[in-house]
Amino acid sequence: MPPEAVLVLGSNIAPQRHLPAALGEVLRWGRVAAVSMVYETPPAGGAVGPAFLNAALRLTTRHTPDALRTAARDLEARLGRVRTGDPNAARPMDVDVLLYRPEPTAPVQVVNPREWRYAHAVLPAAEVAPAWRIEGRTLAWWAGQHAAAARAFHPRAEVWAALMARLLSHP
Secondary structure: OOOEEEEEEEEOOOHHHHHHHHHHHHOOOEEEEEEOOOEEEOOHHHOOOOOEEEEEEEEEEOOOHHHHHHHHHHHHHHOOOOOOOOOOOOOOOEEEEEEEEOOOOOOOEEOOHHHHOOHHHHHHHHHHOOOOEEOOEEHHHHHHOOHHHHOOOEEOHHHHHHHHHHHHOOO
């Protein structure tokens, strides 16, 4: 079985347009096995600005974590992201390679330790890979550690439906 990765997509500039566009590009990197609900979340780190829409994807891929990170950065740039010194700045697209599992019995690698701290990444990731284990605990357990933060999240089913339509229209 090929490797799998969990990607976290986020946007707070025209997210209803950028999230489906990003998914369309990610489909070139492998097969999307699962898509989380899309959540409206406050900006991370106490940043001021519009709310983000965040979702996670589980992707079966032949790419390495480094190749996925490079592809993610290229995709962000094509969708208009300009990186600044502020890691919590508003952005049209953010694609983070959060987790990677080279084979079903291999340990899961936390590819992006910075993003791993945030509820907006861990909760959707737990929806697409709940049984994956990090440090001996399942992603579902880790998501439970962010229960307080999750109370500020709002499901956006209409955006999730747009992602699913994009996924289902892919040949």
